[in-house]
Structure formats: structure tokens, C-alpha cells
Amino acid sequence: MQLLKAxxxxxxxxxxxxxxxxxxxxxxxxxxxxMIDQVGKFRGKMLRPVLVLLCGRxxxxxxxxxxxxxxxxxxxxxxxxxHDDVLDEADYRRRGxxxxxxxxxxxxxxxxxMFISHAFHLCSSLDSxxxxxxxxxxxNTVCEGELMQLYYRGYHDLSERQYLEIxxxxxxxxxxxxxxxxxxxxxxxxxxxxxLEQYGRNLGLAFQITDDILDLTGQEQLxxxxxxxxxxxxxxxxxxxxxxxxxxxxxxxxxxxxxSEPTPDQHAxxxxxxxxxxxxxxxxxxxxxxxxxxxxxxxxDLDGEIRTxxxxxxxxxxA
Amino acid sequence: MQLLKAxxxxxxxxxxxxxxxxxxxxxxxxxxxxMIDQVGKFRGKMLRPVLVLLCGRxxxxxxxxxxxxxxxxxxxxxxxxxHDDVLDEADYRRRGxxxxxxxxxxxxxxxxxMFISHAFHLCSSLDSxxxxxxxxxxxNTVCEGELMQLYYRGYHDLSERQYLEIxxxxxxxxxxxxxxxxxxxxxxxxxxxxxLEQYGRNLGLAFQITDDILDLTGQEQLxxxxxxxxxxxxxxxxxxxxxxxxxxxxxxxxxxxxxSEPTPDQHAxxxxxxxxxxxxxxxxxxxxxxxxxxxxxxxxDLDGEIRTxxxxxxxxxxA
Numbered sequence: 001m002q003l004l005k006a007x008x009x010x011x012x013x014x015x016x017x018x019x020x021x022x023x024x025x026x027x028x029x030x031x032x033x034x035m036i037d038q039v040g041k042f043r044g045k046m047l048r049p050v051l052v053l054l055c056g057r058x059x060x061x062x063x064x065x066x067x068x069x070x071x072x073x074x075x076x077x078x079x080x081x082x083h084d085d086v087l088d089e090a091d092y093r094r095r096g097x098x099x100x101x102x103x104x105x106x107x108x109x110x111x112x113x114m115f116i117s118h119a120f121h122l123c124s125s126l127d128s129x130x131x132x133x134x135x136x137x138x139x140n141t142v143c144e145g146e147l148m149q150l151y152y153r154g155y156h157d158l159s160e161r162q163y164l165e166i167x168x169x170x171x172x173x174x175x176x177x178x179x180x181x182x183x184x185x186x187x188x189x190x191x192x193x194x195x196l197e198q199y200g201r202n203l204g205l206a207f208q209i210t211d212d213i214l215d216l217t218g219q220e221q222l223x224x225x226x227x228x229x230x231x232x233x234x235x236x237x238x239x240x241x242x243x244x245x246x247x248x249x250x251x252x253x254x255x256x257x258x259x260s261e262p263t264p265d266q267h268a269x270x271x272x273x274x275x276x277x278x279x280x281x282x283x284x285x286x287x288x289x290x291x292x293x294x295x296x297x298x299x300x301d302l303d304g305e306i307r308t309x310x311x312x313x314x315x316x317x318x319a
Numbered sequence: 320m321q322l323l324k325a326x327x328x329x330x331x332x333x334x335x336x337x338x339x340x341x342x343x344x345x346x347x348x349x350x351x352x353x354m355i356d357q358v359g360k361f362r363g364k365m366l367r368p369v370l371v372l373l374c375g376r377x378x379x380x381x382x383x384x385x386x387x388x389x390x391x392x393x394x395x396x397x398x399x400x401x402h403d404d405v406l407d408e409a410d411y412r413r414r415g416x417x418x419x420x421x422x423x424x425x426x427x428x429x430x431x432x433m434f435i436s437h438a439f440h441l442c443s444s445l446d447s448x449x450x451x452x453x454x455x456x457x458x459n460t461v462c463e464g465e466l467m468q469l470y471y472r473g474y475h476d477l478s479e480r481q482y483l484e485i486x487x488x489x490x491x492x493x494x495x496x497x498x499x500x501x502x503x504x505x506x507x508x509x510x511x512x513x514x515l516e517q518y519g520r521n522l523g524l525a526f527q528i529t530d531d532i533l534d535l536t537g538q539e540q541l542x543x544x545x546x547x548x549x550x551x552x553x554x555x556x557x558x559x560x561x562x563x564x565x566x567x568x569x570x571x572x573x574x575x576x577x578x579s580e581p582t583p584d585q586h587a588x589x590x591x592x593x594x595x596x597x598x599x600x601x602x603x604x605x606x607x608x609x610x611x612x613x614x615x616x617x618x619x620d621l622d623g624e625i626r627t628x629x630x631x632x633x634x635x636x637x638a
Contacts, residue, residue, distance in 0.1 A: 031470045032463060083428055106469055109402055109428055113435065114462035120439045121455035124448045132451060136440035143433035144351060150425055151350045 055182030058306040079115035145169025172204025202294035212237035374501030377625040398434035464488025491523025521613035531556035
């Protein structure tokens with residue numbers, strides 16, 4: 001995913017977001033400060049802050065509240081990464097060791113809590129409650145998505161609709177809120193805020209589908225994080241659902257066997273089946289359709305230069 | 320701990336708190352709703368809502384914001400219980416199975432997150448950000464306390480000062496904030512709010528010391544929760560610190576051995592040593608001193624009837 005143009009455009013703003021982050025997370029206890037620094041290394045593409053800022057600029061000016069909200073959503077995102085790594089028992093993220101692998105699950109649980117807590121603390125410094133209210137409603141939804149995902153682990157009959165409902169809640173909802181909040185903080189009309197929310201939602205769906213494909217097909221060294229956890233945790237993602245649906249009845253039992261015993265060898269065989277069956281291609285096409293949908297939601301009367309950046313950004317999600 | 324008189328006095332208010340809780344935590348997904356119901360059973364003494372409401376009433380009238388804040392602090396408290404049970408690998412709480420023992424650590428991590436998220440969501444429905452700001456600052460502090468406690472696990476040289484710093488952050492800070500917020504929402508002068516905050520802080524310290532004694536000396540059937548986890552997790556609590564400090568030099572090595580191998584047999588021997596050495600008595604006296612201190616912080620000009628309830632409530636903490 002290339003956000004380079006948007007980065008160049010927002011370089012100074014993103015630097016301020018990093019500074020607000022450091023200030024908010026500052027801690028005098030050295031052992032805690034060290035762990036917070038470690039999490040800071042997970043900060044990657046900063047997609048969510050970029051969207052808050054870009055959508056703000058697309059609708060008008062960037063205000064101080066944009067930088068605060070951008071920092072808050074990044075903190076919320078990092079909290080979900082820390083707790084996700086506990087759930088996935090992942091060892092690597094952004095080419096570095098995860099908190100759980102370095103300090104144990106217990107520290108990772110509390111540290112994730114600490115990021116959520118600081119996110120709301122920072123958000124409550126805004127003049128109005130309305131951003132806090134929407135962000136908290138969004139984190140309610142994210143938690144529901146995560147719980148649904150957990151509930152359906154090992155359920156090989158998960159439908160495409162159920163899968164989309166889960167990723168809509170756990171991933172797309174936060175990205176949608178970033179776009180909505182960016183537009184609203186710039187004083188955009190509600191219709192524009194809602195259109196950008198839809199842009200974000202479709203972007204988020206494409207993003208998660210792409211991420212789920214990567215978990216099956218990617219190489220850990222290139223991705224810089226632990227992969228294959230979806231199979232190990234028996235999470236049915238879009239390519240697997242497609243394969244199950246399009247598998248000849250006679251081979252179904254063997255497929256379910258492969259899904260239940262995720263050894264590296266089985267993973268390799270499954271990957272072969274996914275490719276032969278066109279299931280990876282199917283999922284990629286599905287992600288591409290959400291990208292097109294996202295682009296169509298961009299209002300025509302946004303700032304032209306920023307509109308182009310938002311169009312490009314959408315394209316980079318699946319690249 | 321008997322909160323009976325306060326309960327009678329607040330019966331209707333607490334019923335409303337329960338209703339706000341149900342409304343806020345309502346979920347249409349049956350599997351998630353079931354888990355939330357399970358957590359609802361952990362609701363025990365409702366000490367924190369009681370303090371918000373009593374301190375409010377002690378300074379004036381109970382407003383709708385009191386009920387909201389009372390529900391929020393109870394949700395925050397329940398989130399910490401859920402995540403604590405993950406950290407402690409506890410199986411029982413309030414005579415029922417813990418979320419982690421029923422649904423696994425993963426569900427417990429997310430469900431705890433969900434309670435935090437809903438707490439901030441509910442809090443952001445208030446007119447002003449000020450309660451959100453203080454509650455989030457408090458949860459920052461609680462997380463620091465939890466992380467410090469984790470950091471010092473297995474550190475047998477923990478000082479009494481370090482122990483008090485940890486329990487001040489992880490337990491007393493939230494109880495102190497309950498009292499402060501209750502008073503402030505009733506329109507009390509800042510000096511009165513701060514005095515009640517001190518009442519709450521000292522109450523909280525006494526409460527945690529008493530809870531730590533129970534973890535060493537209590538019977539699970541009576542307590543209704545898993546005990547002995549502090550020893551298993553090598554958490555140094557006040558009686559153990561006292562024993563270490565007052566142990567003849569020649570016996571120190573054996574004592575540290577007992578602390579490092581927490582079998583039930585070793586636990587029983589350690590308990591014998593704690594009693595012989597007066598370490599349980601010492602910790603009880605320490606808790607009693609904090610109760611006295613809490614009482615002295617109660618301003619003389621509070622509503623007389625409520626002041627008596629607050630005095631009684633303090634006494635019930637160590638009973």
C-alpha cells in the first residue's frame with residue numbers, strides 16, 4: 001500500500017500527530033515507558049490519521065481538533081493491534097516482536113487497555129463530546145465484530161454475508177468514522193460527511209479482504225508480521241469461503257480436513273487448492289469492487305487536489 | 320463488607336443504575352448478549368456507584384448525571400475485573416465461573432474491552448466532557464498500577480512504599496474519583512470535592528489491603544472467588560512484605576524459597592509463618608488506620624444522615 005503522495009501532502013500534520021501522541025502517552029515509570037516505545041514501532045502507514053486529515057482538508061481547513069482526532073483514532077487502532085496479537089498469539093508485527101511475545105500476554109492486555117484509556121482521555125480534551133461519542137460507538141462496534149469473529153472460529157460454514165458483517169464491524173467501522181469525523185470537524189454538511197463515511201467503509205472492507213488474502217498467501221519476511229494465523233485459528237476468510245462453496249461435493253470432506261489441521265504442509269496444499277479454484281482471484285476481484293464503490297462515493301465538489309489523493313489512496317489499498 | 324444501610328437508602332437509585340447498565344450494554348447478537356449477562360452476575364456490592372450517589376447526596380441532590388457516572392464507574396470496574404481474571408487465571412468470581420474460564424482468555428480480553436468502550440460511550444452522553452476527562456485520567460492511572468504490579472511480580476524485595484504506590488493507582492484512584500465526581504456533580508465546592516476524594520482514596524487503600532489479606536487467609540467457598548492467586552503469581556502484598564522485613568536473617572532464604580514455590584502445602588506453611596510473625600495483624604492494623612484517615616477527611620458540614628452512612632460504610636470495608 002502506497003500512501004506516499006498523501007504523506008508528502010500531510011508531512012507536517014502527521015509530525016504534529018506524532019508529537020501529540022508522544023505527549024499523551026508520556027509516562028514517568030521507565031518500565032512502562034519502554035513498553036510504550038515498543039508499541040510506537042508498530043505505527044506503520046498511519047492510514048486512519050491520514051484519512052481524518054485528508055477528509056478534513058477535502059472539505060475545508062484542518063483545525064487543531066483534526067490533529068487530536070487523528071491521534072485518538074491511531075491510538076484506538078494500536079490498542080486493537082496489541083490485543084489482536086494476544087488473540088492471534090502472533091510473534092511479529094511491523095518487522096518487530098509483538099508486546100505479547102516480549103512481555104507476555106498479561107502486559108499486552110494491560111498495555112492495550114492503556115492505549116484505549118489514553119485515546120479517550122485525549123478525546124475528552126476536545127470542546128465537544130460529539131467526537132468522543134462517535135468514537136466510543138465505533139469501538140463498541142469493533143468489539144462486537146471481534147467477538148463475532150471469535151464466536152465463529154472453527155465454523156467452516158460461515159457465509160460470505162456473515163464474513164462481511166464481521167469485517168464491516170471489526171475493521172471498516174473505524175475507517176468509516178475517521179472519514180466522517182474528518183469531514184465534520186471541517187464543518188462539512190451532513191450529506192458530505194455521510195458520503196465520506198461510505199467512502200471509508202468500502203475502503204475498509206477492501207482493506208480487510210486484502211489483509212486476509214495476505215495472511216494466506218503472503219511471505220512473513222515481506223509482510224513483516226506473523227502470517228497464517230487465520231488458518232491456525234480456524235478463521236474462515238473470503239478465499240476459504242469461496243473455495244468451500246465451489247468445491248465439488250466429493251472433495252468437501254477432504255477440504256474440511258485441511259481446514260481443521262493447519263500444519264505448514266496442509267497450509268501449502270490449501271494454498272494450491274485456493275489458486276487452482278480461483279478463490280484468491282475471486283477475493284481480489286471482490287476487494288477491487290469495494291475500491292470502485294469507495295471512489296464513487298467521493299462527492300464531486302470536494303477540493304480537487306485532495307479528491308485526487310483520496311482516489312489514489314483507494315487504489316493503493318489493494319496494491 | 321456490609322453496605323446494607325447505604326443500600327436501603329439508595330435502593331431506587333441503584334435500580335436505575337442497573338437499568339441504565341442494561342440499556343447501554345444491550346446487544347442484538349445473542350452469543351454476545353449471553354456473555355454480557357454472565358458478566359452482569361459479577362455485579363456485587365456496587366461499592367463505586369454507591370459512593371458516587373452517597374457523595375452526591377451528602378453535598379446536595381442526586382442529578383441524572385450522578386446515575387450516569389455511577390453506571391460508568393461500575394462498567395469500568397467490571398472491565399478491570401474481567402481483565403484481572405485473565406491476568407490471574409482465576410476460575411471463580413462472585414460464586415460463578417469467570418469469563419476466561421467459560422469462554423477462554425480471548426473472549427475475556429475482548430469483552431473487557433467492550434465494557435471499557437461502553438463506559439466511555441455512556442460517559443460521552445453527559446453534557447460536559449469533564450467527567451469523561453477525569454474518568455479517563457483515572458483509567459490511565461489504573462493501567463499504570465496494573466503494569467507496575469506486573470513488572471514487580473516475583474520481586475521479593477518490594478518495599479511497603481512501592482506496594483502502596485501500586486494499590487493507590489490500581490484500586491484507590493478509581494474509588495477516589497467516584498467520591499470526587501459524586502460531590503462535583505452535586506455542585507459542591509472544590510475543597511469539599513477534594514476532601515471526599517481523600518476519603519475515597521484512603522477507603523480504597525484499606526479495601527485493597529483487606530482484599531490482599533483475604534487472598535492469603537480466606538476460604539474460597541466463603542469469598543466466592545478464586546483465592547491464593549497473589550502467591551501463585553508471586554505478588555508481594557502487605558503481610559508478605561511485613562514477614563520478609565521481620566524475618567530473622569537466618570530464615571530469610573527459606574522464606575524466599577516458600578515464596579517461589581507456591582504449592583498448597585507451602586501456602587499453608589507460609590500462612591502459619593504470617594500468623595506467628597503478626598504479619599496478618601500488622602496488615603489489618605494498617606487497613607484500620609486508613610479507615611480512620613478516611614473518616615477524618617469527611618467534611619463536618621455534609622448532610623448529617625449521609626455523613627453517618629459514609630462513616631459506617633468506611634467501617635464496613637475492613638469488616
